[in-house]
Amino acid sequence: MSSTYGKNLKVTLFGESHGPAIGCVLDGFPANFTPDLEKVKAFMARRAPGSQPGSTQRCESDAFEILSGLFNEKTCGTPITAVIKNSDAHSKDYSKLSDLMRPGHADYPMNVKTEGANDYRGGGHSSGRIMAPACFAGALAIQYLESKGIKIKGRIVSIGAQKNEPNANDILSPEAKAVIEAARAEGDSVGGVIECEIMGLPVGLGEPIFEGVENRIAQAVFGIPAVKGIEFGSGFSSTTLKGSENNDAFTVKDGKIETATNNHGGSLGGMTSGMPIVFRAAVKPTPSISKPQKSVSLSKQTEEELVIEGRHDACIVPRALPVVEAMAAIAALDLLLD
């Protein structure tokens, strides 16, 4: 495993979905900052089960306990550790999954990697639940960034093939919700695309060639279990543009150098350009579905039908939205601390 991200701000995630607890350690977070823990809770609530259309009914509070790194309500410069107890785990739902590999899940390679010692209950360490402490870390990063004038803002671009253009204050349009409900009714799932902007970073952050803006954000965002693609600025669609269309003209605005458009997504040569960093992440349809699927038995080495019981999200995109923002914030703070 290597559940640690970052060069300056090191974020380590630990825990299994049905073990005693999950949590994180943030090493390198700036000292002398006073986080607003109520805001942290509110941020984490956006990811919590049951909080969003399409989400699982597992009713577990993601209440965190901070074990270290805070003193007199301020960060004291040492590793910040937060723990979330696992309280509502229905382990019996998962017993047969030690032998029958769920399609689209980490079960099979994890079994091989660990010689069968993996905690298969609820996906263990590979569960989406491990993103709860990532949101804790991200919430702290977001607050610190805001204190420096840097903002993170995500939105859902599409659910399945449906574009999503919700009213203000909503995260989903009625059409997008309908796509999720239709999938749920079939015992199936749908994915979607999330876009995220990071605004206000100074010019020149990012270390080309291998620790540039794209490299480091991609490393963080691919830490989200269901993400299978990432693109910056005009991304894949840039490949159908001419250079003269895709190049962003430079302008001078209020004595500041900017670009008229932002096809480069805020990163030139791996360094921040001063324009908003814009990226999109592809979130695959969650592999946990109720429909019968073709699996294999490891012990018998035969093909078997698998029906996964338990509670599933029909669409994890709404809950993944704050996770993408959290990863963006972690990467942005790591860049800023260079």
Next chain:
Amino acid sequence: MSSTYGKNLKVTLFGESHGPAIGCVLDGFPANFTPDLEKVKAFMARRAPGSQPGSTQRCESDAFEILSGLFNEKTCGTPITAVIKNSDAHSKDYSKLSDLMRPGHADYPMNVKTEGANDYRGGGHSSGRIMAPACFAGALAIQYLESKGIKIKGRIVSIGAQKNEPNANDILSPEAKAVIEAARAEGDSVGGVIECEIMGLPVGLGEPIFEGVENRIAQAVFGIPAVKGIEFGSGFSSTTLKGSENNDAFTVKDGKIETATNNHGGSLGGMTSGMPIVFRAAVKPTPSISKPQKSVSLSKQTEEELVIEGRHDACIVPRALPVVEAMAAIAALDLLLD
């Protein structure tokens, strides 16, 4: 800068486009391996200027000299250093670029980052030319991987909006070539999509959450200057599939567990599944074009028209193809050495 990639195999790239030389150091390459240097040259020739349709006419041999790490024609376990002299640099072409920022290039953030001390000639360290030593490193990695039964195979999926389905032994279809020639005629450029497969890696490589297959390949591939997106398996198009469609059914074939389809692109939960790793990279249209563009003068803080002289690729995708393979090989070998 952080021009070093890798955990086990550390690849450092150095050099500026118009400085004395470019090169690389490979630290951690396995000892006692006999590389075929003629094959290395042949691989590097695929990236060399003038080698491909659409490429610049800069006629520079990418002849490398190995300074360390080989003894009696075998790798001796120590850092392997290769150097490529810069011989045909027309620095005069670039003089005005110390003040006029090229749209779509690294010039502006690099100038800010280095307080104006950057080598702006030909893009300096941010030049695509720095990918020549990356190809040297990749060629060695490919040979070592082949000795272990692991193969890397790239292909061009599209040029601009044109799908590319060439005849065997060609890398471009006549239609794709026509798209490039049309762009060149206009003094413009086009991009494209490259797909790459890594076949034969054992099951269970990759360290979730943050050093998984996707994270590490993405970190390497975003090291290529023009890449603005990456996706694995069904990638962005997975977001329009149902879970039941996107999940890959497990099968048993000749006593080996496989999946019937490969929408997961060879990575489940960040670990190799035993299926080929498949990813696609979006290569933007090269920003170096002959058409007049809107730029700014740093010294005057005014908007200025910029005409870039010198020799340009109308399309770098064919030359980027071996670079993507090289990065895939570097990442795959780093994974294998875990």
Next chain:
Amino acid sequence: MSSTYGKNLKVTLFGESHGPAIGCVLDGFPANFTPDLEKVKAFMARRAPGSQPGSTQRCESDAFEILSGLFNEKTCGTPITAVIKNSDAHSKDYSKLSDLMRPGHADYPMNVKTEGANDYRGGGHSSGRIMAPACFAGALAIQYLESKGIKIKGRIVSIGAQKNEPNANDILSPEAKAVIEAARAEGDSVGGVIECEIMGLPVGLGEPIFEGVENRIAQAVFGIPAVKGIEFGSGFSSTTLKGSENNDAFTVKDGKIETATNNHGGSLGGMTSGMPIVFRAAVKPTPSISKPQKSVSLSKQTEEELVIEGRHDACIVPRALPVVEAMAAIAALDLLLD
């Protein structure tokens, strides 16, 4: 801060002496290993307060709780997290230490580093108490190493100027104990030298130049707050030998290449030679003493007399002994996993 050690086995320590808890995360520990937790407790008890001659009377059980990484009593390949609650902290003893800097302690630079936000109670994160979770990590590493035939064995070489040659099963000679008791009677403290052997590592581990045996063990052992020096093999005394005396003659013994002596301390050119790795660590007299000392007031920028109240070790060397073994084990396992 950078409270993380290791390349393959990453050990992160967290917590403050008087915060809610201290603990550690082990990322990269081999899967499918069944630790004996009673043995872990017994190992940790050797470091616990009150366990050793000369130690503080703070009566705190170092009972740990494992939050992650174990499943069915086996390591499951994911980060192992252990937490030790802080229960017996007398914070009132420390209140004046926010302003008066203790000589020989981390208080002053930590105050400057954190802009005064540091948790000064009991030394915070810089307390020797943070070595309790290091012992947890080390105990696991020792057990794993033993399963591979590798043994770690420490001993106390001297206390103050007194050589220590105890009877079997004792760690201190009566003379060494007397030195400690004399220091305690004066409200003072004494240091000592600890030697540690690592036996059974295969030949050729260690990555010269900068990640060799000495570099990596030194990095771990200097993580112990009171250690101010380390030497390998004949170390500093090698400087008074001739080359012909210090060189270890090679021999062949039972078909195995060995050296007749071990002045090189098991490391040649930064790589294991197959002989036991032998190193000695200098443990300074603990700076926490009862005698009045010269300090400064940060707020008043004046010199002040300081009397530190509370419970102190007169000699931490006996409690540091298992910590040195733990750090040796962590470094040895990290080397072995290369």
Next chain:
Amino acid sequence: MSSTYGKNLKVTLFGESHGPAIGCVLDGFPANFTPDLEKVKAFMARRAPGSQPGSTQRCESDAFEILSGLFNEKTCGTPITAVIKNSDAHSKDYSKLSDLMRPGHADYPMNVKTEGANDYRGGGHSSGRIMAPACFAGALAIQYLESKGIKIKGRIVSIGAQKNEPNANDILSPEAKAVIEAARAEGDSVGGVIECEIMGLPVGLGEPIFEGVENRIAQAVFGIPAVKGIEFGSGFSSTTLKGSENNDAFTVKDGKIETATNNHGGSLGGMTSGMPIVFRAAVKPTPSISKPQKSVSLSKQTEEELVIEGRHDACIVPRALPVVEAMAAIAALDLLLD
């Protein structure tokens, strides 16, 4: 291998003693700094063969060529690469050393590690000659540090058992020189102790627990082949002091907090205290001696007498002095860039 040091300033050393060239890459060196290359040469000359009492007669200029990272005589923010050609290598001297292992050298573990593929000529990558590019890197670091008011100063404390108190401008006393000459006359060698001070670093640098001042300097200094021990401040002799003697009283001097003594060697809890960092390194007697020694033949697995021909240093301590300063400077700059 892992011939790379540093977190912010990454220094990679490459090359074999008798290969085409040796050199280094510095990644992360600050941009926009104008090094004085004549001063770099002068610094490197202090390490060059023949430059010092006791050194080998190998007459090789350590002339370096800079391949990258400089533009218009300033650092341009990209990796700085310097290469030193190997011109005067008498490879025939070393032919039998592929089979007969030299006592005290890296030959044996390197042979095992590389399956016999190692470049045994002159010790290959493990040769002291690899310290020439380390001196190049150190010389640049020293110049940059000086521009920030930070100074590095080394001195030889002892040669063999002889204390060294030379006149100003000398590095050795006549008595110390005599010890070296006596060893040379016998075909033997002697070691010594080098002390180094780093003055002027700000308070609070260093990341406890594992990336503190001692950890990071030790990691760099153990990169020097012959170093077998390191101690900070009162180091090993602190173990014979009382806490009340070893603790450094705080004082206020010209409105600045200092300590009256410097037994802590400038590091408290792994962080800089504002006092000079003082450390001593134990340099073993060089293992290359002319006297016959007991070796083994790898091919025959028998004990054999070995006489090493060629040119040897009777004492490498004078040449190691600038190397210790170089490593101190590299570590200090890496700390400063945190």
